[in-house]
Amino acid sequence: MVLDKLGDSLRGTLKKIANSMFVDEKLLNELVKDIQRALLQADVNVQLVFNLTKQIKDRALNEKEPTSISKKEHLIKIVYDELVKFLGESKAEIVIQKKKPFKIMMLGLFGSGKTTTIGKLANYYSKRGYKVAAIGLDVHRPAAPDQLEQICKQVKIPCFINKKEKNPLKIYKEFEKEYSKYNILLVDTAGRDALSKDLIEEIEMLNKEIKPDERLLIISADIGQAAERQAKQFHESCHVTGVIATKMDGTAKAGGALTACAATKAPIKFIGVGEKINDLESFNPEGFVSRLLGMGDLEALLEKARDAISEDDAQDLGKKFLKGDFNLLDLFEQMAAMKKMGPLNKIAEMVPGFSQLKLPKDMLQVQEGKLEKWKHAMGSMTKEELEDPELLDRARIERISKGSAVPGSEIRELIKQFKQSKKLVKMFKGKGDMKQMDKMMKKMGGMQSMMGNMKS
Numbered sequence: 486m487v488l489d490k491l492g493d494s495l496r497g498t499l500k501k502i503a504n505s506m507f508v509d510e511k512l513l514n515e516l517v518k519d520i521q522r523a524l525l526q527a528d529v530n531v532q533l534v535f536n537l538t539k540q541i542k543d544r545a546l547n548e549k550e551p552t553s554i555s556k557k558e559h560l561i562k563i564v565y566d567e568l569v570k571f572l573g574e575s576k577a578e579i580v581i582q583k584k585k586p587f588k589i590m591m592l593g594l595f596g597s598g599k600t601t602t603i604g605k606l607a608n609y610y611s612k613r614g615y616k617v618a619a620i621g622l623d624v625h626r627p628a629a630p631d632q633l634e635q636i637c638k639q640v641k642i643p644c645f646i647n648k649k650e651k652n653p654l655k656i657y658k659e660f661e662k663e664y665s666k667y668n669i670l671l672v673d674t675a676g677r678d679a680l681s682k683d684l685i686e687e688i689e690m691l692n693k694e695i696k697p698d699e700r701l702l703i704i705s706a707d708i709g710q711a712a713e714r715q716a717k718q719f720h721e722s723c724h725v726t727g728v729i730a731t732k733m734d735g736t737a738k739a740g741g742a743l744t745a746c747a748a749t750k751a752p753i754k755f756i757g758v759g760e761k762i763n764d765l766e767s768f769n770p771e772g773f774v775s776r777l778l779g780m781g782d783l784e785a786l787l788e789k790a791r792d793a794i795s796e797d798d799a800q801d802l803g804k805k806f807l808k809g810d811f812n813l814l815d816l817f818e819q820m821a822a823m824k825k826m827g828p829l830n831k832i833a834e835m836v837p838g839f840s841q842l843k844l845p846k847d848m849l850q851v852q853e854g855k856l857e858k859w860k861h862a863m864g865s866m867t868k869e870e871l872e873d874p875e876l877l878d879r880a881r882i883e884r885i886s887k888g889s890a891v892p893g894s895e896i897r898e899l900i901k902q903f904k905q906s907k908k909l910v911k912m913f914k915g916k917g918d919m920k921q922m923d924k925m926m927k928k929m930g931g932m933q934s935m936m937g938n939m940k941s
């Protein structure tokens with residue numbers, strides 16, 4: 486894929502977000518540093534990089550996340566949004582008008598890929614039902630007409646060339662009667678090894694005479710940030726309507742060219758990703774960033790973040806516990822959430838006056854692996870058993886043990902946990918300490934939902 490390395494680094498950064506406990510200043514600083522490093526390696530302009538990361542940080546610190554998503558999801562979304570904006574926001578498609586022909590003129594330095602791109606565009610639009618032709622106006626390079634002819638043959642479109650004529654405008658006029666037979670006329674022009682005055686003059690003259698509907702700047706991605714200067718100069722002389730960045734396959738520094746062009750407000754319309762006719766992709770920033778960040782990965786991450794217990798669930802659970810009418814499934818969920826939070830006595834410590842209660846050590850705290858087994862055991866229980874574990878006598882336990890391959894002793898342990906928890910709640914109730922209990926449950930609910938949101 487294009488910009489593999491940048492993609493790798495950015496995906497790594499997103500994983501870091503997903504795996505972190507909290508979205509805090511420390512994480513943000515780390516994130517900003519990661520993104521800066523990744524973009525600088527892709528040759529993006531330093532000032533642009535700093536602007537982008539400042540924007541990300543400002544938004545992350547000041548924007549309140551919508552209620553439907555967690556802080557983490559929100560942060561990932563901010564990174565995604567800002568990268569898309571960075572690359573030019575909306576998809577900039579070429580709208581082929583009905584007129585005949587719709588003229589597309591190539592601009593760009595020698596070797597940037599103009600002639601090759603004509604073949605790619607011819608192929609792209611022919612496949613979509615347009616009648617396409619090309620005209621060769623590169624009169625400076627001796628082999629240019631042959632190259633264009635060769636390429637046009639390959640995509641089976643007519644090619645207008647005159648190998649002897651040295652005046653490009655004359656060549657253009659020579660075939661003028663033909664053009665109206667086609668939907669699209671692709672105009673190949675000359676380039677030089679540097680932006681020279683006479684090249685600019687020639688292009689300006691052709692632009693005035695031909696009046697192309699689209700003036701596409703073909704830029705080789707491997708020139709990196711130098712793209713900005715070229716884009717600006719071609720823009721000044723011909724008013725560039727779009728950019729095609731070629732050789733995206735051959736450089737790790739394509740970030741420079743992409744963002745430099747975006748900065749001049751000439752939208753990138755296509756990218757060239759190889760020498761062959763099919764190696765052309767229409768460019769849309771959203772799709773590009775999605776792939777760069779690995780949208781598959783991204784979605785999985787967001788899903789993981791959502792997976793954890795929701796605030797409402799947590800509050801319901803808290804209430805059930807409070808009333809003492811929780812069942813085994815509730816207990817299980819509570820324990821699973823607890824495992825993420827730490828032991829109950831740790832949590833109780835945070836509630837004023839609660840520490841004197843002397844909770845049994847490691848209450849509700851379960852060992853690694855145990856929850857998994859209990860889950861299996863619970864899978865072999867009936868609905869009534871789950872709702873009323875008092876039903877679980879020796880025979881039933883034996884049946885469940887056989888069905889789930891979980892030893893009877895572990896099932897009895899689960900039941901013991903359940904009874905203890907019930908007792909604990911009763912104890913609180915008996916003490917009439919409901920206010921405190923309520924407080925703690927709220928705190929637990931709050932923590933759970935927070936952990937739920939944070940935890941991936």
Ligand code: GDP
Nearest residue numbers: 595596597598599600601731732757758759760
């Ligand atoms: P022009 O002088 O602007 O017309 O450039 P050409 O079309 O002749 O291309 C110059 C060289 O770049 C040729 O060897 C092409 O095969 C190569 N080239 C063009 N586009 C791409 C691309 O997207 N990827 C790669 N790898 N090579 C390309």
Ligand code: MG
Nearest residue numbers: 599600623629
């Ligand atoms: Mg050429």
